[in-house]
Amino acid sequence: xxxxxxxxxxxxxxxxxxxxxxxxxxxxxxxxxxxxxxxxxxxxxxxxxxxxxxxxxxxxxxxxxxxxxxxxxxxxxxxxxxxxxxxxxxxxxxxxxxxxxxxxxxxxxxxxxxxxxxxxxxxxxxxxxxxxxxxxxxxxxxxxxxxxxxxxxxxxxxxxxxxxxxxxxxxxxxxxxxxxxxxxxxxxxxxxxxxxxxxxxxxxxxxxxxxxxxxxxxxxxxxxxxxxxxxxxxxxxxxxxxxxxxxxxxxxxxxxxxxxxxxxxxxxxxxxxxxxxxxxxxxxxxxxxxxxxxxxxxxxxxxxxxxxxxxxxxxxxxxxxxxxxxxxxxxxxxxxxxxxxxxxxxxxxxxxxxxxxxxxxxxxxxxxxxxxxxxxxxxxxxxxxxxxxxxxxxxxxxxxxxxxxxxxxxxxxxxxxxxxxxxxxxxxxxxxxxxxxxxxxxxxxxxxxxxxxxxxxxxxxxxxxxxxxxxxxxxxxxxxxxxxxxxxxxxxxxxxxxxxxxxxxxxxxxxxxxxxxxxxxxxxxxxxxxxxxxxxxxxxxxxxxxxxxxxxxxxxxxxxxxxxxxxxxxxxxxxxxxxxxxxxxxxxxxxxxxxxxxxxxxxxxxxxxxxxxxxxxxxxxxxxxxxxxxxxxxxxxxxxxxxxxxxxxxxxxxxxxxxxxxxxxxxxxxxxxxxxxxxxxxxxxxxxxxxxxxxxxxxxxxxxxxxxxxxxxxxxxxxxxx
Amino acid sequence: xxxxxxxxxxxxxxxxxxxxxxxxxxxxxxxxxxxxxxxxxxxxxxxxxxxxxxxxxxxxxxxxxxxxxxxxxxxxxxxxxxxxxxxxxxxxxxxxxxxxxxxxxxxxxxxxxxxxxxxxxxxxxxxxxxxxxxxxxxxxxxxxxxxxxxxxxxx
Numbered sequence: 001x002x003x004x005x006x007x008x009x010x011x012x013x014x015x016x017x018x019x020x021x022x023x024x025x026x027x028x029x030x031x032x033x034x035x036x037x038x039x040x041x042x043x044x045x046x047x048x049x050x051x052x053x054x055x056x057x058x059x060x061x062x063x064x065x066x067x068x069x070x071x072x073x074x075x076x077x078x079x080x081x082x083x084x085x086x087x088x089x090x091x092x093x094x095x096x097x098x099x100x101x102x103x104x105x106x107x108x109x110x111x112x113x114x115x116x117x118x119x120x121x122x123x124x125x126x127x128x129x130x131x132x133x134x135x136x137x138x139x140x141x142x143x144x145x146x147x148x149x150x151x152x153x154x155x156x157x158x159x160x161x162x163x164x165x166x167x168x169x170x171x172x173x174x175x176x177x178x179x180x181x182x183x184x185x186x187x188x189x190x191x192x193x194x195x196x197x198x199x200x201x202x203x204x205x206x207x208x209x210x211x212x213x214x215x216x217x218x219x220x221x222x223x224x225x226x227x228x229x230x231x232x233x234x235x236x237x238x239x240x241x242x243x244x245x246x247x248x249x250x251x252x253x254x255x256x257x258x259x260x261x262x263x264x265x266x267x268x269x270x271x272x273x274x275x276x277x278x279x280x281x282x283x284x285x286x287x288x289x290x291x292x293x294x295x296x297x298x299x300x301x302x303x304x305x306x307x308x309x310x311x312x313x314x315x316x317x318x319x320x321x322x323x324x325x326x327x328x329x330x331x332x333x334x335x336x337x338x339x340x341x342x343x344x345x346x347x348x349x350x351x352x353x354x355x356x357x358x359x360x361x362x363x364x365x366x367x368x369x370x371x372x373x374x375x376x377x378x379x380x381x382x383x384x385x386x387x388x389x390x391x392x393x394x395x396x397x398x399x400x401x402x403x404x405x406x407x408x409x410x411x412x413x414x415x416x417x418x419x420x421x422x423x424x425x426x427x428x429x430x431x432x433x434x435x436x437x438x439x440x441x442x443x444x445x446x447x448x449x450x451x452x453x454x455x456x457x458x459x460x461x462x463x464x465x466x467x468x469x470x471x472x473x474x475x476x477x478x479x480x481x482x483x484x485x486x487x488x489x490x491x492x493x494x495x496x497x498x499x500x501x502x503x504x505x506x507x508x509x510x511x512x513x514x515x516x517x518x519x520x521x522x523x524x525x526x527x528x529x530x531x532x533x534x535x536x537x538x539x540x541x542x543x544x545x546x547x548x549x550x551x552x553x554x555x556x557x558x559x560x561x562x563x564x565x566x567x568x569x570x571x572x573x574x575x576x577x578x579x580x581x582x583x584x585x586x587x588x589x590x591x592x593x594x595x596x597x598x599x600x601x602x603x604x605x606x607x608x609x610x611x612x613x614x615x616x617x618x619x620x621x622x623x624x625x626x627x628x629x630x631x632x633x634x635x636x637x638x639x640x641x642x643x644x645x646x647x648x649x650x651x652x653x654x655x656x657x658x659x660x661x662x663x664x665x666x667x668x669x670x671x672x673x674x675x676x677x678x679x680x681x682x683x684x685x686x687x688x689x690x691x692x693x694x695x696x697x698x699x700x701x702x703x704x705x706x707x708x709x710x711x712x713x714x715x716x717x718x719x720x721x722x
Numbered sequence: 723x724x725x726x727x728x729x730x731x732x733x734x735x736x737x738x739x740x741x742x743x744x745x746x747x748x749x750x751x752x753x754x755x756x757x758x759x760x761x762x763x764x765x766x767x768x769x770x771x772x773x774x775x776x777x778x779x780x781x782x783x784x785x786x787x788x789x790x791x792x793x794x795x796x797x798x799x800x801x802x803x804x805x806x807x808x809x810x811x812x813x814x815x816x817x818x819x820x821x822x823x824x825x826x827x828x829x830x831x832x833x834x835x836x837x838x839x840x841x842x843x844x845x846x847x848x849x850x851x852x853x854x855x856x857x858x859x860x861x862x863x864x865x866x867x868x869x870x871x872x873x874x875x876x877x
Contacts, residue, residue, distance in 0.1 A: 078820075079820050080818075080819030080820030080821070080857045081819075082819070207813070207816060208816060210818075210821070211812075211813055211816055211817075211818055211821075212804055212813055213821075214818035214821030214824050215804060215809045215812045215813055215817075215818065215824060215828060216757065216797060216798065216800070216801070216804040216809060217755070217756070217757015217758070217796065217797035217798045217825055218757070218798075219821050220756070221756075221759075221822060223756075223759070223760060224750075224756035226754065232751075257723055257740065258740075283739075283743075283747065283751050283752070284747055284751055285739075285740060285743040285744070285747045285751070286740070289740070354856055355820075355822075355856060356759070356761050356767070356769060356820065356822040356823045356854070356855070356856045356857075357759070357761075357820070357822045358760065358761070403820070403821065404820060405759070405820050405821070405822030405823075406820045406822060406856050406857060407820075408856075434760075436763060437761065437762045437763055437764075437767075625816055629816065629819060629859070629862070630819075632858055632859070632860075632861045632862070633819055633857045633858035633859065634858070635858065636855075636857075636858025636860060637856070637858055658762055658763075658764055658766055659762050659764075659766035659767050659854060660764065660766050664854045664856065665858070665860075666851040666852070666854070666860075667847065667850040667851045667853065667855075667860045667863060667864070668847040668850075668851040669851075670858070670860035670861060670864075672861075673861050
C-alpha cells in the first residue's frame with residue numbers, strides 16, 4: 001500500500017500545534033499554513049483525515065483517504081489570482097466530488113512531477129486546463145474500474161457522482177472504499193471528458209478556500225517565515241542604479257545591539273549586477289538600525305547625470321528611426337495619398353509593481369545544500385538560480401513557496417532569493433532578507449517606459465493606413481550589443497482590425513534602468529497609445545467609436561460580441577446624460593478579449609471617473625466570481641497607473657521613495673465597477689489581467705469626449721484637465 | 723535594550739527589546755504573531771493596523787515602549803473562530819485576493835463600526851481610504867462594510 005507522508009515547513013510562529021490542528025479541523029486541510037509541503041525543517045507525518053485512515057494518491061494531484069476524504073493539490077503559487085481555488089475546481093469537475101468537501105493543499109515545488117509552476121501572464125488556467133481535466137478524469141475512471149471489478153459488472157453500468165461510484169442497480173461504494181484497488185490500476189491515457197454543458201463545478205462562483213485564512217491572520221506569506229537559527233538582513237543599496245561598492249566602514253553598524261555581521265552582496269537583474277552591503281542581525285529592526293549606521297563609499301560611474309528628461313530626449317531622438325518591422329500588411333507608404341492624415345505621440349513612464357508584501361526571501365545554505373522559503377511566482381526558477389549560483393545540483397535545492405502578498409510580475413524574478421543565498425553562504429546561517437518599501441520602490445525592476453508614435457489616415461469613414469512605432473526597452477534584451485527590436489515590444493497592438501495598410505515597428509532602447517514583467521506588460525503602454533489613436537481616427541472619420549471599431553472587426557465574432565454587449569450594457573446608443581463623457585477601448589490579452597467603457601464627469605472643476613463597465617470573454621470561465629475580482633483589481637491597478645503615479649528619475653535614481661510620493665488609488669477614489677462575462681464554450685483563457693490595459697485608453701477617450709482635451713502623456717493630472 | 727511585557731490578545735508576552743523599536747516588529751518578530759503586516763514603515767498604507775485600548779493605531783510607527791501596559795489587539799485576537807461580524811462579512815463578500823493588506827483593512831473596519839455603528843459615507847471613507855490595497859479589492863471592501871453593518875443589526 002502506498003502512503004504519502006505530508007511534510008511541511010515550520011509554521012511561522014503564530015500557530016502552535018494545537019491551534020494548527022484546530023484550524024485544520026475548522027477550515028480544512030493545511031490551508032492555514034499556506035506553505036507548500038516541500039522539504040520543511042520540522043517535517044512531520046500526518047494524514048488528510050483527522051479520524052485516521054490512509055492517504056492514497058491516484059496521481060500527483062489527487063489523494064484519497066480510505067475514509068473517503070479527498071485532497072487535491074494546487075501546484076501553482078497563489079498571489080491573489082485565484083488559482084488556489086480554480087485548479088482544484090477543474091480537477092473536482094472531472095473527478096466527480098463535492099467541491100465543498102475537498103481539501104486543498106499547495107503542492108510541493110517539483111517540476112519533475114508538475115512541469116512549470118511559474119505563475120505569469122495569466123497562463124495557469126490556459127495551459128493547465130486540459131491536463132487537469134485529464135488528471136481528474138483518469139482518477140475517476142480508475143475508481144469506476146475498481147468498482148466494476150469489485151462488483152463484476154460492466155464499466156458502463158458504473159457512474160461516478162459526488163465521491164461515490166453508483167451501479168445501475170442502486171448499490172454504491174465510496175471513493176474511500178475503492179481507492180486502494182483503484183491505485184493499483186494503470187491510469188487511462190485518454191479518459192473520457194465531460195461535455196461543457198454537463199459541468200457542475202466549472203462556471204460556478206464557488207467561495208475561495210484561501211479566504212478564511214486571509215481574514216484571521218493565519219495565511220503565511222514569505223515575510224512570516226521563521227526558521228530555527230534564522231538571522232535577518234537589511235541591505236544598503238547604491239544611491240544610483242548600478243553603483244559599485246568601493247569600500248565600507250561597518251564599525252558603527254556592528255555596535256548596534258543584535259547586529260552579527262556586515263557583508264558585501266550582489267544580485268543579478270536581467271544581466272545587470274546590483275551590489276549592496278548587507279547588515280545581518282538577530283532581529284529585523286536591529287538589521288535596519290545597523291544599516292542606517294553603515295558608511296558606504298560608492299562608485300556611481302557618472303550615472304547621476306541621468307534623469308527622466310535625458311531618457312526622454314534619447315527616446316524622442318530615436319523615434320525618428322525607421323524601426324524594425326514587427327508586423328505589417330499592405331503598403332503604408334501610400335499614407336497621405338488619400339484622405340486625412342493624423343499623427344500622435346504617446347508617452348508612458350516606468351511603473352513600480354509595489355506588491356503590498358515587500359520583497360523578501362529566506363534561504364539556508366549549508367553543507368552543499370540550500371533551502372528557500374518565501375513568496376514566489378517562480379519556484380522552479382529559484383531552484384535553478386540557487387543551484388547555478390552555489391554550483392550544486394538542483395536536487396540539493398529545496399523550495400517552499402508560501403502565499404504571496406502580491407506578485408504582478410515582480411515575484412517572477414529570482415534576484416531576492418539570490419541575495420538571501422549569497423548572504424546565508426557568507427554568514428553560515430539561515431537568512432531572511434527583508435527589503436524596505438523604499439528599497440522596493442527605488443530598485444525596481446519596473447514596467448518599461450515607452451514612446452509610441454502613431455500615424456494614420458482615414459478616407460470615406462474608414463482607416464486606410466495605420467503605422468504604430470514602439471520605442472522602448474525590451475525585457476529579454478537589456479544588456480549586450482544586440483540592438484534589434486523583438487516582437488515582445490508589440491504586445492497589446494491589435495492587428496485584428498481590418499486595415500488595408502498597416503505597419504507595427506519597434507525601436508529598441510537599452511538603458512541602466514532595469515525593467516521586467518509588470519501585470520499585462522507592454523499591453524499597458526501600447527494599448528493606451530493604440531486604442532487612443534483608434535479613437536482619434538474615429539473622430540477624424542466622424543464616426544462613433546464603437547461603430548467605427550465594429551466596422552473594422554466584421555470577421556471577428558468575439559470582439560464583435562464584446563463590443564455589442566458593451567454597447568447594450570452601457571446604453572451606448574441611447575441618449576447620453578448631460579455632463580458625462582464616455583470612452584471605449586478593446587483589447588486581447590492572454591487569449592481573453594475585453595472591452596471597457598469608462599464614464600467621467602466634472603466635479604468641483606476636476607474630472608472624475610464615475611462608472612466603469614467591462615465586458616470580458618475568457619472563454620469557459622472556471623470561477624466567475626474570481627474573474628470579476630480580477631477585473632475589479634485590474635481596474636484599480638489601471639487607474640493608479642493612469643492618473644496616480646509614475647516613476648520619475650532624477651540624478652540616476654528614482655525620485656520617489658514610498659507611498660507618500662508614489663500614490664495608489666484609494667478606497668474612496670474607486671468608482672463603481674460593473675463586469676459582464678460572455679458565456680461561451682471556447683477554451684479557457686487568462687483572466688488575471690482582465691481589463692487592466694483598457695483603463696488608460698478608455699479613461700482618456702472619455703476625457704476627450706467630455707472636454708475635447710486629448711491626453712497623450714501618462715500619468716495624467718485629473719486636476720488640470722480641460 | 724529593555725525588558726518589557728506586552729499584553730496582546732489578553733496574553734502576556736515578555737521580551738528584551740530596544741524600547742524605540744516599532745510595535746510592529748515586537749508583535750511579528752518577538753511575539754511571533756505574523757498576522758499584522760509590514761507594508762511601508764512610515765504609516766502610509768495601514769497594513770500594520772492594530773488596536774491599542776480599542777483605538778486603531780499604525781504599529782509601524784508606534785514605539786514598543788509606548789504600548790507597554792496597554793491592551794493590544796491584533797487580527798489573531800479579533801475572534802476565536804474567525805467569526806467576528808467583520809470577518810464574516812469579508813468572507814461572504816470574498817474580499818481578499820492576495821490577502822496581505824486585509825488584516826489592516828479588517829482591523830480598521832472593526833474600529834470604524836465600534837465608533838460608528840451606522841457610519842455615514844464620509845465616515846467610511848475617512849476610515850477606509852488610508853488603507854492601501856494593491857490588488858484593488860476596494861469594491862468588495864465597500865460591500866463588506868455594508869454587510870458587516872447588516873450582520874451587526876441582526877445580532
